[in-house]
Amino acid sequence: MENGTQVRERLYADDPRQVGPYELYGRLGDGRMGALFRGRSDEGREVALRVVHRVFATDPFFRQKLAREAAVLRRVAGPQLAPLADARIDGDPLWIASDYLHGPSLAEALGRHGPWPEETVRSLGVSLAQGLVVLHDSGLAHRDLTPKNVILTEDGPQLVDFGLAGLFDAGSRSAFGVPMGTLPFLPPELLRGGSDPHPAGDVFALGALLVHAAGGSPFGADTSAAVLHRVLNERPALSPLADPALREVIEACLAKDAAHRPTLRELHTVLASAGRLTQRRLPEKVAELVLARRPRTPPPRTAPVPAAELERLAALRHRYEQVITSGHSEEAPRAMIELGALEAAAGNISAAASWLEHAVATGHPLHAPLAQEQLLRLPGGRHRRR
Known part of the structure; x- marks a missing residue:
């Protein structure tokens, strides 16, 4: 979900105005699973709510998978994760929701203000590795780790949309013959086919994401066919990474053979000297962007705490x-x-x-x-x- 993005447009004429306990008041985007809306409950709880496309909702197999995934996602908890908040998996329409995060996506921050310093990239890697460890220990893989699925908040980066790619068959492929997902963050084993999504694929995606945050493009940014060829056959371009130790571990993350990639804990050990990504570690303009997205009305607070x-x-x-x-x-x-x-x-x-x-x-x-x-x-x- 593009959870932290601002409302892009008003509701369409045929969009629902109320879904479950949530009033919808704007579109955040659209995706392969369904339209994404911003909504609010009567109690003031804000959510990013996805209404599932009917083509999936009428498929009994999809509904069974959604029920299984939702049961697992409800139990996932961690400081870098924005888990499932609510769902309807037995009616019409089907929908899933997470708490709305007030902050830009990493993709938006990079698009607006450019590459990050290497030390900040390290801190980003520390935080995301910690979130992925919790996710993997819960028996899930993210499967779609990209800059648009990392939301920058005052409390640090948050992973969204994790586990949802598992609702689609690993064999589902686009016109280029590529599995559902985003190049160049798809690992080679999925591009070759015959392999289910695996935590090692998240390690590959994290490596590509960190190069992207540093201002690089490890396998190019031209046509999908060319990027696909490089992911499968060529070494990544890591020119934005000056530190030899960082280059070495990121190149290992991007290994063609999943068995040769480091574990998340091994990656964390290399990056850990930078500490977690916090607001004060963000580039100045990005920190200002995060602050600008804070809710106008703060949550209720009790007496100040010493x-x-x-x-x-x-x-x-x-x-x-x-x-x-x-x-x-x-x-x-x-x-x-x-x-x-x-x-x-x-x-x-x-x-x-x-x-x-x-x-x-x-x-x-x-x-x-x-x-x-x-x-x-x-x-x-x-x-x-x-």
Whole structure:
């Protein structure tokens, strides 16, 4: 989803005005799965909502796959991930929604303000690698990692649209014979056919994305046929990367053989000295663009939290996120509830609701009802039931 983009145009005459609990008020774009809208619930929750094209919605096999993917996506949680927020998979129309992210996509930021310094590219790689680790540990691959699916927010970069490419057969191909996806971010094994999407494909896409952020184009940017040939047969062009260690690991990410690519943790080790991408690490003009997209009306906040308490909360968030990443059936939902309580105490009601909703979605017999109870107590009407 082009989650962080601004509304491109008004609703068409035949577009729905209301989908589920969400009023739609503008188009964000269109894609192979369906039209993407920006919507808002009565409680003020903003979403990027995709209404599935009828050609897919009438296919029983597609509906079964959507139900399976949605069940997994509801349980994915991590600080660099914008997971599924809501969905209707058993009616007409079919639709899926994620929380609307206020920020430009990486594609928009690069298009407006040009390449990033190498150290900022490293920080971007650290953050995205961490998000992909959580995703892969949950049993998913992104499958469509491109600059348009990275949203830059005040809290750091967020991955959107992950896992949705799995709703389409790996064999679905365009007029060029290329699988559904975006060149040059598609790995060679998918271009050759006979291979299912795999986490190693995300490593390839991440390598290509980081070269792109640095101002390069590892396999060119001319015709699709020419780019396809280079992805399959030629070494990548890495001229924007000056640091030898960075060039070496990115070239390994772009290896033709998936078995020769580094793991995400190995890539993270090379990049880690730069730290996560934060707003202050962004190029100045990009940071201004991110700030310009912040919501005009801030979420409700409780009394100000002292600086020492904020530092304690940051440390606790980090600890709980490590527990959540482990995926332990008992500890993860408990940590989600505790993290939700911490965010609520800090006045971050949207973040609190998100963690509590994840805890509800686990379906744990003890923790899910407790999380639902805490959701009902949040201010601002954030008490949506799944």
